[in-house]
Amino acid sequence: MKKLINDPTTVVTDALAGIAAAHPELRIDHERKVIYRADSPVAGKVGLISGGGSGHEPLHGGFVGVGMLDAACAGEVFTSPTPDQMHEATKLVDAGAGVLHIVKNYTGDVLNFEMAAEMAAEEAGVKVEAIVTNDDVAVEDSLYTAGRRGVGVTVLLEKICGAAAEAGADLASVAAIARKVNGWGRSMGMALTSCTVPAAGKPTFELAETEMEIGIGIHGEPGRHREPLGTAAEIAERLLDPIVRDLPYTRGDAVLAFVNGMGGTPLLELYVVFAEVARILDGHGITIERALVGPYITSLEMAGCSISLLKLDDELVRLWDAPVRTAALRWGV
Amino acid sequence: MKKLINDPTTVVTDALAGIAAAHPELRIDHERKVIYRADSPVAGKVGLISGGGSGHEPLHGGFVGVGMLDAACAGEVFTSPTPDQMHEATKLVDAGAGVLHIVKNYTGDVLNFEMAAEMAAEEAGVKVEAIVTNDDVAVEDSLYTAGRRGVGVTVLLEKICGAAAEAGADLASVAAIARKVNGWGRSMGMALTSCTVPAAGKPTFELAETEMEIGIGIHGEPGRHREPLGTAAEIAERLLDPIVRDLPYTRGDAVLAFVNGMGGTPLLELYVVFAEVARILDGHGITIERALVGPYITSLEMAGCSISLLKLDDELVRLWDAPVRTAALRWGV
């Protein structure tokens, strides 16, 4: 295992120390592993918190700031944070207007956030709503299973809901927008290589020089299928087809197209993929109204990418364009 | 070789197509491989152009926009662009106030930019000044050698000079600020893994599971020394010591600390390194006034990092904080 770390057991706390040193506009509760806005709670504003296992950086801590999240809870690598962390974060950001929990649909995340919400309701009497993102079309949806994973669309949702909350929307409205974004967004990912959980010390799976995993999540899990390595054009087709067919996105739709890097793939390659995405969507008569390219929701050093589409209307465009000031996404301020 | 590409010979042109599709605020001369501001030439403004081999993304194309570069020329992977490209870019951005060529100190880059400047002077009569960055302390400086490489400080210089030019400084002043930044900045880098030039198809060098390369450049070249893999704390010491001693940076100095990822190293690890940098500088009584953490000047998918320090005064802080709007660096607008 080759990593720039001191000790597999201190990776998360060491990284939090680095975030604190690099971003004075953020506050960090090192014991509870909560990153929050220095100006929390923001009077009158609905609080937005998210969290999950570490190893997906910049998600979520890199999205804390004006116009996006109020707080993010960091778990161990690929392991959901614990309810007391989310409970603490909820109390830190609640200004009386209530708090939205943004939860990626993984059993661990869902159960731990559920317990946190129960605690907050009992002890602190905070109004909490939860949105569970489940945009990954690689997994069939079903009532009898854990359902689809929350992946790339979570990033877009945090930005858009953050803008709504910053603009003064109440908890019900922010939650409604969250459901709309989750409903209009779809994603799928692939891997060229596995990744190594520091505490495990070796790659989660092995992949031959000529193979790729299609339909991966963001925890280094193997994907739905193992296939011969394809070209960027083939891979873009392979990921976009199920996405477009699922919603479906149709001729005349305007979308935000998001090509995400899994952590070990350089920007040069992500742009090669984006060119193919643009070509394919053009063929479908779907217009790219907004674009995002880069490593925003990663799996440690995994090489690969995911593609997300979000259908846009004027409201979503306005909220996407609204000013945001975080470590990883910033514009307009 | 596992990459998200279509064909090793079309990587650069394919990526340019992706940049064009993702960033409508940029214009691209696909034949000459020049990325430039849609509003070029900006009346009365000194033009800033840079360029170099591809494979360092977001450098340089990701830094084209308001408050930074006017144009960037893309060469083949790790190979300097050709004089006709820089000549074309120079003509595209010249508004009569002259053009600054920002050149990283590599023989290929220097010679090709020199020829471009000669062409521009002869044919177009454009006033051209050049700044050659050489901040890499891994290489001893000497009149009889190619001298030090231009690495991380180039990113900081492009931002700061871009702000000065945007504010209306004339060519001589922008060039003077460029010399000041290059004079006050130092860098050093290391690699955990090699990288694979698409056209070559295999890693430039081999590195054992227990080894690291210290003193690398940004072209996948081997470094000055091969050493046993160290902890993040040891690596930060190993890179920072020569940097601090070289200028030297002394007690009471305020600096911009920049921890750069080489392309394949995730943000989580870069923050672990940044924590060590902050600890060490604190020990030296050097204050981190500004920070930058992320993959900004990369070597394809190489795993590793580089550290840069830039001594700051009020002028540099003001120019660093000034609004910038590019694909890779954006704030204030």
Place this chain on the structure above:
Amino acid sequence: MADDVVTVARLEAWVRLFADLIAEHRGYLTELDSAIGDADHGINMDRGMQAVRAKLEAAPLGATDELFKLVGMTLVSSIGGASGPLYGTFFLRFGTACGPSVALSADDVVKAFRAGVEGLVARGRPELGDKTMYDSLHPALEALDAAVGVGMSTGEAFAAAWQAAIRGRDDTIPMVARKGRASYLGERSAGHQDPGATSAALLFEAAAGTFEN
């Protein structure tokens, strides 16, 4: 075995032995999780049970409900991941069912186990055949209940429950997961033993080990 009482000391010994078995199988559990999950179940459970062990060193022996509230809360606040709330809820409900007593009858123990498993089911909504820890916990609980019902000693009863847990664990191998991370693999999840069902079998191995003679 009506006269066969279970002291809080015995119950604490059971928890400690479970911690030992988890530590011993840490790598194995993570290995299983790397095949159909995210390679952390052993790491998670060991982090949690080490925390429990530390708390037990500090805290003086109290009543059974205090003991299991401590265990449950510690797991909930130190594991994260699916197993934290699931094992945590199991022990919390187990403790509530025990009440403030310092010694339980065998029937009380069965009631406590049933309450714990019901709490876990309420939390994770697993069904039999979903390829989860429930596929090992459920048969173990029923075996325990039956054994106590026919008057076996706690030692014999837990031994029977352990055997049932192991069978339940092994039965997860051919299953296609419908809950947890493994469900994302679809058909690819078949042919692998479920990590949580494996740690759940260790919970009963610990009980059998604690209560034999």
Place this chain on the structure above:
Amino acid sequence: MADDVVTVARLEAWVRLFADLIAEHRGYLTELDSAIGDADHGINMDRGMQAVRAKLEAAPLGATDELFKLVGMTLVSSIGGASGPLYGTFFLRFGTACGPSVALSADDVVKAFRAGVEGLVARGRPELGDKTMYDSLHPALEALDAAVGVGMSTGEAFAAAWQAAIRGRDDTIPMVARKGRASYLGERSAGHQDPGATSAALLFEAAAGTFEN
């Protein structure tokens, strides 16, 4: 050999043969560059000489100065990297020295080579022993000059120059680089043959091959 004239057709054949040799040694040159550089010298030179070949197909045979201006400009605008301006300048100056004639005397050829090498030196400022292409070009030029001086045929003279180029190329192996990327390696650059000196030797191998008999 005063009566021994060098036609523009012969010179073009030399350039074409150089392109063939570069294509043939593409991988080898890149291999050498990966040891002490950035693994692209073969790729660079081949891209450049393929472009030259394409231009030559298109363009009708002109005077020597046109031929080498075409070669030089094409290399400058298609290679990039250090070798582009260096080889490009070599051919541009070579052409200027030739002038508009369609046939050169052996002495003219020596003058053209000298002008080309001087141009390359003015561009890259290499010194002997810096471990660059100049360490092979310089001895080759001097050997050519001497051979022509003593009246050898162009065939014999280029054969002698080629041998000198090969010796110069091999002499770069122990050198510690002071110019180009290899200089960043410091002592680590010793023990490796310089890629540019290797391609420069091919330039003279091509000449020797073209002018023998």
